[in-house]
Amino acid sequence: MTDSHVLPLSAFAKQLRLQQVELTERWMKAVFHDAELTESDRLTYEQLADHVPNILDEICSVLESQDMDQVESAIEHDARLHGKLRWKQGYRIDELVRELDLFRQMLTGAIVEFSEARPFFTRRHEERARHFIDEAVSFVTLTSIREVVNERDRKIDDYTGRLERANHELTLKQQLVGDLYESRMQITRSVVHDLRNFLNVFSMALQLISRAPAKVETALALANRQAADMKTLVDELVEYSVVLGDDxxxxxxxxxxxxxxxxxxxxxxxxxxxxxxxxxxxxxxxxxxxxxxxxxxxxxxxxxxxxxxxxxxxxxxxxxxxxxxxxxxxxxxxxxxxxxxxxxxxxxxxxxxxxxxxxxxxxxxxxxxxxxxxxxxxxxxxxxxxxxxxxxxxxxxxxxxxxxxx
Incomplete structure (x- = not known):
């Protein structure tokens, strides 16, 4: 069956399928040589091609059925995957738009080539083909951009969550530092207070010995009791420091x-x-x-x-x-x-x-x-x-x- 016996748009879609590899490579070369697309230079052919062959095949289905609604879910799926991958590859939104515009230009050029070689493909058919291609590529572009924005928002939410957790942890650590400082001051006050009492009692015991030699035993008992109390204090401090420091x-x-x-x-x-x-x-x-x-x-x-x-x-x-x-x-x-x-x-x-x-x-x-x-x-x-x-x-x-x- 010749092209003239097939519906014109279906014949064009058939030709696009036959040239799928060639058209994909033509588009990739245009992308690689575009000065505005800096991120593409770091990609391999396989990474750059991504889901474009699938999208091209789905556009062919749109041309055959002349109905975007029938293929919309499939195009949306691949467009989302395309947008998500380009986000991961470091593309900016303007680069994504530029890349897909080159894809549209490549398909528009294919329309011209097809119509020049086939008289039955009239200007009206060219306009219909451009309409469906523009509609499909615009849908792909919009869906891909939305996916990039969603990925960016998810990343921002992730960073925001991390920042909030970091701020919370910082607040807790600041509070801990404050508590540790207060504990250190408290232990200083406590020890100084008890040391002062300890020295006062010892001073009293020494004065008692010097002024009243007959009360040496009483003075020594007083000093010994205070020494025992200080030992209890020190033992408790040492025990607590060991418990806290045991990791x-x-x-x-x-x-x-x-x-x-x-x-x-x-x-x-x-x-x-x-x-x-x-x-x-x-x-x-x-x-x-x-x-x-x-x-x-x-x-x-x-x-x-x-x-x-x-x-x-x-x-x-x-x-x-x-x-x-x-x-x-x-x-x-x-x-x-x-x-x-x-x-x-x-x-x-x-x-x-x-x-x-x-x-x-x-x-x-x-x-x-x-x-x-x-x-x-x-x-x-x-x-x-x-x-x-x-x-x-x-x-x-x-x-x-x-x-x-x-």
Whole structure:
């Protein structure tokens, strides 16, 4: 069947299909030699061709059907892919428009060549062909531009999100720096305050010895007590600095809770009873072996027990370990001490918080140490306290602590 027996636009579409490779190469050469298209110089033939052969084939379908609507979804799909790829390749929007305009010019030239060799392809057919080609290429250009803009907007949103997160992290770090500065000033004030008291007492002891030799023993007892209090302060500061500075991986081990419980009782019983207090203990026989860090658990319990004894002048201190639901167990330490006032509950776990009684030694770091260790051991802390009646601390720990990343 000759071209003259086929609808003119279909005959032209058939010729475009036969020349697809040649036309694509002709367009690529025009792009490579265009001074305005700098990004194309960095692309290979395959990268530059991209989805253009598919778009050319779809334009042929438009010419054959003389209906853009039938092929619109296919053209839109390839145009979006084309726009997205050109964005990734670094094209500017004006370069994308220029590149597709060269594609339109190449197809317009093909119309002229076809009509000159075929008398049946009249001027009216040329105008119809130009109309459909212009419509299709304009649609491709618009869709590609929209995709470039969408990609740009997504990139901007991504950068904006990153910037917001960076700003948030910076704010948190600035707050942390501020908190660290305040902590450093607080520790300085606390240590200076206690050192001043320490030196004042020693000065009084020396004056007492020089003025009243008969009271040497009293003066030495006073000095020894102050030295012991200062040792408690220093030990607490050292313990806290070690806890905060420990960035080594958590060492997990399997051990019997009963053995840890008995060790705790032996460690604190004599000191508690020396204050005239009773130590009550209770261990749940259902508890067996746990997987955790034994030394850190012991550190938590000892800090709670020491704190309980420190702030209890009469009555008792209680230590218990019991099994709970959800594969967890609970450490409970209670006392009949001074308790915590409602206004002080928010400050319980903060650094350098302690009772106003100046006779109680230490830097007020015991519960801050407990809080940090519980974070590492995945412990959940709750407490209840009534001023003048005592305090109860309960911490729930997992039976099997999972290592980070495990």
């Amino acid at each position: 080594s991986p958590l060492v997990l081990e399997s051990f019997a809770l009963r053995e840890l419980f008995d060790e705790l009782v032996i460690s604190c019983e004599s000191a508690i009873e020396a204050k005239g207090l009773r130590l009550l203990t209770a261990f749940d026989g259902a508890l067996d072996v746990v997987v955790s860090n034994r030394l850190k658990l012991k550190q938590v319990a000892l800090n709670l027990l020491t704190n309980a004894a420190k702030y209890t002048k009469a009555g008792q201190v209680e230590l218990s370990m019991t099994a709970t639901e959800n594969d967890r167990w609970r450490l409970r330490v209670s006392d009949t001490g001074v308790g915590i006032g409602a206004s002080d509950r928010e400050r319980v776990f903060k650094e350098f918080e302690r009772a106003t009684d100046e006779d109680i030694p230490g830097a007020g770091l015991g519960l801050a140490i407990v809080k940090e260790l519980c974070r590492v051991l995945q412990g959940e802390i709750r407490f209840d306290s009534q001023e003048g009646e005592g305090t109860i601390f309960e911490i729930s720990f997992p039976m099997r602590l999972e290592a980070e990343g495990g």
